[in-house]
Amino acid sequence: MAEVLFYHLTESKLEDALPPLLEKSVERGWKVAVQTRDPERRDALDAHLWTYREESFLPHGTDEGASADRQPVLLTVEHENRNSASVRFLVDGAEPPADLTYDRVVFVFDGYDTEQLEGARSQWKRLKAEGHSLTYWQQSPEGRWEKKA
DSSP states (O other), X not given: XXXXXXXXXXXXXXHHHHHHHHHXXXXXXXXXXXXXXXXXXXXXXXXXXXXXXXXXXXXXXXXXXXXXXXXXXXXXXXXXXXXOOXXXXXETTOOOOSSOOSSEEEEEEETTXXXXXXXXXXXXXXXXXXXXXXXXXEEOTTSOEEEOO
């Protein structure tokens, strides 16, 4: 069973919260897949990860790249695990693959987007019923992650 984490954005945008989470995953030696709902969003995140902080470098690529299978962080719109990731991030309300064969599955959702909020609640109920270990994190007013459940 996958460990499933829910990250509820209340104080920042995905573009601010996602890079540090990805950096921590890469530092731990984990391969990561980040699944978005559409190619435009994938491409926007791709561009952002190259420029989000001047002094950092987060190696990544997209599912359209020639070396998708070798990327430590792969941005994708597909359910396929092309880079053999052990961690899968689902952002912007992306639907998870049917088979959660990951060590960790991380839902990152905007608390001010009704569709994303309802989608996260639905996934929580479904995954809890399936017996997964679930953890819920919410941003504090300072933007730090606080474990709520």
